Amino acid sequence: MPDQTFAGTAVPAALSAEDTKLVTLARSSRARVGALEGAAVRDQDGRTYAAATVTLPHLALTALQLAVASAAAAGATKLEAAAVVTEAEQLDGAGHAAVRDLAPDAPIHVAGPDGALRGTVIA
Known part of the structure; x- marks a missing residue:
């Protein structure tokens, strides 16, 4: 599957509290180990994985x-949603x-390292 461009994608005025939590968890995971990217997902039961x-x-x-x-390994x-924090375009x-x-x-919400939402990929 080709890379998905999120530039120009409509950015929601504000994320829900649950989706904001995903971005926060993704930022924390990235920062904790100095990784290129951090990500978090929320499953059908509301459990999160970063x-x-x-x-x-x-x-x-x-x-x-x-x-x-x-998430899959946990069943x-x-x-429901995903977020990734990256410097990539x-x-x-x-x-x-x-x-x-x-x-x-x-x-799939895509945010920069500062947590600012860049866009959301739906398809």
Whole structure:
């Protein structure tokens, strides 16, 4: 799947409290380990899972892939929403695809390192 551009995407006037929490968790995960990205997802039961980018010699996962994997490993079958904090200009295709595996229409909020929302990917 190609990278998803979020520039020019309509930015909601304000995120819900639950989605703001996802951005906060994603920022914290990124900052805690100095990762390129941080991400968080919320499952069908309201549980949240946060992660940071992993880059090892034999394993590389985007923050969004790892957050989705954590949710799936805990038994989540659907995601309500996701957030990723990144300096990148595009949402990576692998993370986007991972979210879509459990949620064909969940919003993916993309924020900068300062937490400012850049856009939301719906499709």
